[in-house]
Amino acid sequence: MSNDFLQMHLKAVMSCLVIFLYKVHTTKAGQFFSSGHTNNWAVLVCTSRFWFNYRHVANTLSVYRSVKRLGIPDSHIVLMLADDMACNYRNPRPATVFSHKNMELNVYGDDVEVDYRGYEVTVENFLRVLTGRLPPSTPRSKRLLSDDRSNILIYLTGHGGNGFLKFQDSEEISNMELADAFEQMWQKRRYNELLFIIDTCQGASMYERFYSPNLMALASSQVGEDSLSHQPDLAIGVHLMDKYTFYLLEFLEEVHPASQANMNDLFKVCPQSQCVSTPGHRTDLFQRDPGSVLITDFFGSVRKVEITKDTINLTSPVEPPIQRSGSGDIQIESLTYVDQLPVAEIIHQKPKQKDWHPPDGFILGLWTLILLVFFQTYGIKHLKHIF
Amino acid sequence: KFSQISRSYDIVCLLGRSYRCKCRPPARDQFQEELVIRPLHSGDIYASFQFRTLWDTDFLQERQKKVSHYRLFPKSLGQVLSKFSVRELHISFTQGFWRTMQWGQPFIPSPPGAELWVWFHHTVSDVDGNWKELTNVLSGIFCASLNFIDMTNTVQPSASFKPLGLGNATDHRFLRYATLPREIVCTENLTPWKKLLPCGSKAGLAVLMKSEKLFHSSFHSQAVHIRPICQDEQCTSKAWELRQTLNVVFDHYTSGQGKKEWSLFKMFSRTLTEACPLASSSKVYVDITDNPELFELSPATHLLSRAVVLGDRRTYSVYDLTRAETFGQLRSFNLLLRWKGDNMLRPLLHAERYVAGFGLQTGEIHTVIYNNHPYRAFPVLLMDSVPWYLQLYVHTLTVTSKSRDNKPSYIHYQPAKDRHRPHLLEMLIQLPPHSMTEVTVQFERALLKWTEYTPDPNHGFYVGSSVVSALVPSMVAMSTNFTQDQPLFSSFVPVKEESSYFVRVYTEPLLVNLPTPDFSMPYNVICLTCTVVAVGYGSFYNLLTRTFQVDEPSPPLAKRLANFIRRIRGVPLLA
Numbered sequence: 001m002s003n004d005f006l007q008m009h010l011k012a013v014m015s016c017l018v019i020f021l022y023k024v025h026t027t028k029a030g031q032f033f034s035s036g037h038t039n040n041w042a043v044l045v046c047t048s049r050f051w052f053n054y055r056h057v058a059n060t061l062s063v064y065r066s067v068k069r070l071g072i073p074d075s076h077i078v079l080m081l082a083d084d085m086a087c088n089y090r091n092p093r094p095a096t097v098f099s100h101k102n103m104e105l106n107v108y109g110d111d112v113e114v115d116y117r118g119y120e121v122t123v124e125n126f127l128r129v130l131t132g133r134l135p136p137s138t139p140r141s142k143r144l145l146s147d148d149r150s151n152i153l154i155y156l157t158g159h160g161g162n163g164f165l166k167f168q169d170s171e172e173i174s175n176m177e178l179a180d181a182f183e184q185m186w187q188k189r190r191y192n193e194l195l196f197i198i199d200t201c202q203g204a205s206m207y208e209r210f211y212s213p214n215l216m217a218l219a220s221s222q223v224g225e226d227s228l229s230h231q232p233d234l235a236i237g238v239h240l241m242d243k244y245t246f247y248l249l250e251f252l253e254e255v256h257p258a259s260q261a262n263m264n265d266l267f268k269v270c271p272q273s274q275c276v277s278t279p280g281h282r283t284d285l286f287q288r289d290p291g292s293v294l295i296t297d298f299f300g301s302v303r304k305v306e307i308t309k310d311t312i313n314l315t316s317p318v319e320p321p322i323q324r325s326g327s328g329d330i331q332i333e334s335l336t337y338v339d340q341l342p343v344a345e346i347i348h349q350k351p352k353q354k355d356w357h358p359p360d361g362f363i364l365g366l367w368t369l370i371l372l373v374f375f376q377t378y379g380i381k382h383l384k385h386i387f
Numbered sequence: 388k389f390s391q392i393s394r395s396y397d398i399v400c401l402l403g404r405s406y407r408c409k410c411r412p413p414a415r416d417q418f419q420e421e422l423v424i425r426p427l428h429s430g431d432i433y434a435s436f437q438f439r440t441l442w443d444t445d446f447l448q449e450r451q452k453k454v455s456h457y458r459l460f461p462k463s464l465g466q467v468l469s470k471f472s473v474r475e476l477h478i479s480f481t482q483g484f485w486r487t488m489q490w491g492q493p494f495i496p497s498p499p500g501a502e503l504w505v506w507f508h509h510t511v512s513d514v515d516g517n518w519k520e521l522t523n524v525l526s527g528i529f530c531a532s533l534n535f536i537d538m539t540n541t542v543q544p545s546a547s548f549k550p551l552g553l554g555n556a557t558d559h560r561f562l563r564y565a566t567l568p569r570e571i572v573c574t575e576n577l578t579p580w581k582k583l584l585p586c587g588s589k590a591g592l593a594v595l596m597k598s599e600k601l602f603h604s605s606f607h608s609q610a611v612h613i614r615p616i617c618q619d620e621q622c623t624s625k626a627w628e629l630r631q632t633l634n635v636v637f638d639h640y641t642s643g644q645g646k647k648e649w650s651l652f653k654m655f656s657r658t659l660t661e662a663c664p665l666a667s668s669s670k671v672y673v674d675i676t677d678n679p680e681l682f683e684l685s686p687a688t689h690l691l692s693r694a695v696v697l698g699d700r701r702t703y704s705v706y707d708l709t710r711a712e713t714f715g716q717l718r719s720f721n722l723l724l725r726w727k728g729d730n731m732l733r734p735l736l737h738a739e740r741y742v743a744g745f746g747l748q749t750g751e752i753h754t755v756i757y758n759n760h761p762y763r764a765f766p767v768l769l770m771d772s773v774p775w776y777l778q779l780y781v782h783t784l785t786v787t788s789k790s791r792d793n794k795p796s797y798i799h800y801q802p803a804k805d806r807h808r809p810h811l812l813e814m815l816i817q818l819p820p821h822s823m824t825e826v827t828v829q830f831e832r833a834l835l836k837w838t839e840y841t842p843d844p845n846h847g848f849y850v851g852s853s854v855v856s857a858l859v860p861s862m863v864a865m866s867t868n869f870t871q872d873q874p875l876f877s878s879f880v881p882v883k884e885e886s887s888y889f890v891r892v893y894t895e896p897l898l899v900n901l902p903t904p905d906f907s908m909p910y911n912v913i914c915l916t917c918t919v920v921a922v923g924y925g926s927f928y929n930l931l932t933r934t935f936q937v938d939e940p941s942p943p944l945a946k947r948l949a950n951f952i953r954r955i956r957g958v959p960l961l962a
Contacts, residue, residue: 049842087482087573087602095574095602110598113530114575119841120532137520139527168842170906335553335622337881340889341858343766346546346815347796
């Protein structure tokens with residue numbers, strides 16, 4: 001009986017221990033892996049062209065700067081700027097883009113890599129980047145190589161209206177197209193969670209039509225409201241930033257990689273008293289509670305580190321010296337440089353033999369017509385004169 | 388740091404030789420950097436950085452294993468060379484236009500915008516396919532929109548752009564040339580360019596490259612040139628040479644209150660503290676040819692170097708950064724130069740180009756080439772690549788020198804095909820001494836399809852620069868020997884004969900307005916048409932189909948009550 005008692009006691013102790021360990025696991029390790037993503041990507045787009053839209057480029061570059069500061073590397077950021085403001089001839093301080101008046105903060109920096117610029121920023125290219133349907137020769141820096149464990153931040157800024165966003169003053173993207181692109185991304189499992197921020201007039205209309213899961217959206221103004229710009233700089237002559245992104249930058253400057261700030265703080269950025277427009281947000285498609293989502297889940301690239309005690313053997317990176325092919329192949333002919341302007345040779349150059357192409361359809365048709373007309377007028381008996 | 392690591396490797400090798408360890412193979416690559424500073428007679432300062440990596444390897448040989456260990460040579464470029472079987476690659480990004488009349492000839496010329504020309508290996512079967520993929524890959528490496536290079540702006544010159552590296556076969560079918568005059572150069576192009584250097588921008592001369600100062604200049608050009616060259620004087624084997632050049636012209640005279648006094652700190656907002664540890668040579672040259680009394684150079688140096696460059700013998704003060712004495716006690720090297728005099732540099736060859744005419748239908752392109760040599764005539768090769776939407780009329784082509792007709796000895800003209808390829812015109816013209824030669828050709832502007840217009844069509848459309856290649860007679864004999872110790876700026880173009888030097892001059896790009904439709908027109912037309920239809924047709928339809936019915940108003944309450952009572956009584960109702 002004492003044995004049974006002992007066994008029962010042991011079992012009780014064991015179960016308590018198991019429950020205790022499980023609790024510990026969920027509190028520390030559980031928290032550790034709660035967000036479910038392993039890498040971060042950012043797609044930052046400025047859709048406006050022309051010097052007076054300086055503020056949209058400054059908006060995008062401020063978010064770029066914050067995202068880079070919090071750890072996302074350039075290889076994981078797709079930056080699209082529709083026009084060049086930094087080296088624009090109208091810029092009194094070349095290679096700079098300022099976000100505060102009196103030129104306090106240069107958001108362009110010394111280490112910027114723009115992936116799509118100028119005329120390349122089109123609706124088609126933007127949707128292709130999102131859905132991954134790019135031509136095979138596109139370089140890696142221009143692709144969004146995300147997988148099903150990626151958290152993606154998408155930031156759009158420019159001029160917009162109720163249900164559309166204008167690209168470069170010549171085309172527009174509608175909210176339905178955007179929602180469908182996100183659905184394509186979901187079906188191809190190109191994201192784990194997606195945060196969509198838009199800073200345009202009537203920005204909330206752009207996220208009205210989303211229907212894919214795990215999307216959270218923020219906009220700088222509601223339908224029917226305009227987003228306003230912040231402050232002009234008299235030396236540069238244009239407005240430097242939009243109000244919403246200005247306060248967003250101010251908020252993000254306080255965030256550091258280990259910060260515990262969550263999405264509820266982000267929703268409070270720029271209330272109506274500061275922004276004049278009412279920022280909106282949408283979280284119904286998002287599965288987690290916004291209060292438990294860290295800012296660094298989207299803006300930073302906090303890597304999870306797994307410590308192991310096993311040793312791994314690396315192969316030697318140095319290759320044995322490359323043996324030149326055997327002595328029989330030594331060419332003793334001395335090599336020479338080419339004459340840069342061989343006048344005599346050029347004058348006597350024969351015309352290139354062009355490749356022969358069979359006659360084009362037009363020429364064939366023309367000849368057929370001529371022959372037909374000829375034989376119609378003169379009759380078929382003249383054929384024997386030809387053959 | 389790097390030198391320490393390499394030294395420790397050597398020690399380990401020495402020790403390990405008896406233990407048969409796998410030492411690293413002897414280094415067959417070397418890196419040299421130099422900076423040349425030349426005051427220009429207009430008061431500007433011309434600074435030219437050149438970084439050269441020489442590597443004795445073979446990217447194109449099939450028998451060897453593929454090259455996979457990169458030390459000084461950047462891996463991204465090495466992979467590009469082997470994948471696309473490239474024999475020579477020249478790419479440049481330029482902001483601003485080089486003013487030959489005021490500044491003389493540059494060491495490495497480049498046109499405004501982006502320029503890319505590539506010689507492919509003769510084993511390539513599909514040159515156009517390789518070219519298209521190469522431009523896409525380079526657009527990713529340099530963060531530039533080089534993917535806009537396609538068949539509509541690529542040409543295949545038949546006589547210009549001979550290879551600058553080793554080789555015998557020059558079949559021009561393997562050459563492709565394209566320019567993008569609209570391409571903007573900014574920090575995002577400088578950042579990946581700096582990352583290709585072995586020391587990055589952390590040590591050596593590259594610490595001077597701060598974008599805020601480099602782009603606040605009259606002229607900024609960065610280029611990458613890759614070609615095979617002779618390894619030694621006997622020229623029995625080839626080595627790959629990668630040259631990264633950065634030419635910049637600062638305008639401190641106008642912005643510095645007219646004082647001709649400058650320093651490295653003023654130009655670059657930095658001073659030099661050390662040479663790149665991976666470099667075998669790191670030098671700064673200052674051009675002091677004109678009369679030593681005109682200059683006050685500090686810190687003073689006794690090292691002088693004489694070189695014949697661009698047909699002129701010039702003297703340079705040399706500062707060797709690999710020697711610790713150059714940096715002095717403060718461990719910082721700042722060059723100060725006070726310049727007192729003026730010197731006139733008359734370039735022997737220069738060219739300009741402009742569009743004449745009025746209206747949006749026709750126009751005329753004028754290219755003017757000046758030969759300023761007092762008594763020698765020499766031939767120049769003019770290459771013009773005009774986009775298809777400017778339809779050239781070649782029968783109106785005239786070449787006049789000194790108001791007489793000058794017949795070119797070689798003309799190669801390839802007409803454009805709409806939306807397929809541009810015009811290519813190459814001519815070999817003999818320029819009489821001390822003369823001005825004018826080449827004119829009339830054109831007509833095409834009306835593009837409305838989807839082909841850029842988002843800002845009222846800005847205009849760019850036409851790439853013309854290229855004038857010439858062998859200019861030299862006042863001074865040039866040396867045809869090739870030595871390893873030659874400064875980099877004088878060894879870019881191989882010298883074949885002593886009496887003339889090869890030079891390439893680029894003209895201005897043209898900005899041409901095409902007839903632009905009013906893009907708001909469809910919206911206005913729809914509004915107007917709908918209004919007319921609604922008001923006009925609507926009224927007409929109503930007139931024809933509307934019928935009128937008499938409708939009695941309902942009687943007041945009293946009358947209704949009275950009628951109700953009357954109905955009950957059975958008495959006739961009121962009206």
